Amino acid sequence: MKRTVAFLLILTVLVAGVTGCGSTTKVTEQVINLGGIQPMTGGAATFGASGKNGATMAVEEFNTAGGATVDGVKTTINYINEDDAGSPEVGASAAQKLINQDKVIGIIGPLMSKVSLAVALIAQAAGVPMISHGSTATQVTLVGDYIFRACFIDSFQGTVMANYAWNTLKVKTAAVLYDNGNDYNKGLAEYFKAGFEKNGGKVVAFEAFTDEDKTVDYKAQLTKIKATNPEFLYLPNYYAAVALQLKQAREMGLNVPAGGGDGWDSPDLVKIGGAAVEGGVFSNHFSKDDLSPKVQAFVSAYTTKYRAAPDALAALAYDAAGLFLDAFKTAGSIKGSDIRDAMKNTSFSGVAGVYKFDENRDPIKAAVILQIKNGQQTYLTTIQP
Known part of the structure; x- marks a missing residue:
């Protein structure tokens, strides 16, 4: 789906500078929207809270590190999280809102496979990349080439x-x-x-x-x-x-x-x-007892921020958002097809594993x-x- 500057929330700063000829330099920073769909209510609500926390943390780290450059413009991310209540119908409505109103460049989630199957149809039709952090049902990514996942199947x-x-x-x-x-x-x-x-x-x-x-x-x-x-x-x-x-x-x-x-x-x-x-x-997918420095740094930062140790869904959402943002930075573009292509070719090291996608955009990963x-x-x- 084509994305133009009209879709962006723009923060423009005008800086007047004097040179030998006298000139005005225009410096523009832009903030674009990234969506998330989680079960914040219902029987999987604790997973929804974890997923939101993990994705939010990844976005904050991305912005703190300087974001990305798109057409010469510094670009940071505004994360918008929607509740699907564990319902395919509610999830579909959330996806429509994120895509049509918020003009998101991608969707992190959903978690539950039954919800992801409904949302994937909408994301695929709109050309908006979606990466589910927890939907393990095999058929989810088979919906189309804009659909990815961060978990094993x-x-x-x-x-x-x-x-x-x-x-x-x-x-x-x-x-x-x-x-x-x-x-x-x-x-x-x-x-x-x-x-x-x-x-x-x-x-x-x-x-x-x-x-x-x-x-x-x-x-x-x-x-x-x-x-x-x-x-x-x-x-x-x-x-x-x-x-x-x-x-x-x-x-x-x-x-x-x-x-x-x-x-x-x-x-x-x-x-x-x-x-x-x-x-x-x-x-x-993940154990907080993994002694690797990357995992322990994540566990420490997450626990300090949220006053609870991360579960696997927090780690997977953190990785899913991080992987998406890494691909976005590599693409240097807000076009869904450009981000999708960068994601297909990614080799991303996260806290819940190393990610390289197979032909169905499923990662080949270990289980604990x-x-x-x-x-x-x-x-x-x-x-x-």
């Missing part, structure tokens, strides 16, 4: 946990309980099942429910699962639902090891689930396995792609 994440359950936990049977109304949950469930069975394991129960934001009683599905005597319980859902599912499972005597995906990564998992989530393992131990996330191992 569900085919990798689901298989990682299937391999971990088989090779490390040495279990032979597993049960799955998932939300069939969300592409993220459903995708992880299917990839885990395929990977586990490929290893030689047996998925003895594959139970579904609809809409984890509204469902609070999982006893019917858990009763069916318990009757199959699984050795492992895979819950590819978000933290609030997982906490309730494990509390109800433990109450009925279903005390087998449990695991899941990056949707577990919230302090509210332990706050809600308490002792029921202890020992659970999950795949994730974390465990809830004594109420805290504990790093176990890193799994390479």
Whole structure:
């Protein structure tokens, strides 16, 4: 989509200078808009807050470092964050507002795959680059060539946990309980099942429910699962639902090891689930315990600024915004196609990994396995792609 100076918020400073002939020098600085779409309310609200924080921090650092130069003009960024409430419809409205009213040059987010699929159609049609920090459903980037992501995809994440359950936990049977109304949950469930069975394991129960934001009683599905005597319980859902599912499972005597995906990564998992989530393992994109100087500098700066340690979604949003802004600076242009092309060819080192995109604009990255131990996330191992 063509972007002109008319779309920009311009700050013009006139400086009068006297030379041998006498002249007036015109110095122009411009501020352009970058959009963000996060679930600031709803069942994934803690992720939305983290994502907003991470993206905001990256933008502030970019501006402090001098921004970019576009047609000889110093250019800095104004970040506008919109709430999608975990709803595709709300997310689509937010995208329309950001693109048509705010004239953003790109969108960071959304987080949830079901929302990203709705927003991606709008961004692609408008020629506005979008980079989701947390949407792991495989089909998100297949919408079009303006759509990127900063996270690994569900085919990798689901298989990682299937391999971990088989090779490390040495279990032979597993049960799955998932939300069939969300592409993220459903995708992880299917990839885990395929990977586990490929290893030689047996998925003895594959139970579904609809809409984890509204469902609070999982006893019917858990009763069916318990009757199959699984050795492992895979819950590819978000933290609030997982906490309730494990509390109800433990109450009925279903005390087998449990695991899941990056949707577990919230302090509210332990706050809600308490002792029921202890020992659970999950795949994730980032560990604050990574000792690399870059990660520790980020953790320190984030913790100082927000008075809480960053989770994976904070790190991914920080990287997504940083990667986008790096491509924008390289392109030296506000045209969506120029920024897109620079992003395709990027080689960006972030706090949640090194980013180089494949043909579908998905990064090839490692995953970490974390465990809830004594109420805290504990790093176990890193799994390479």
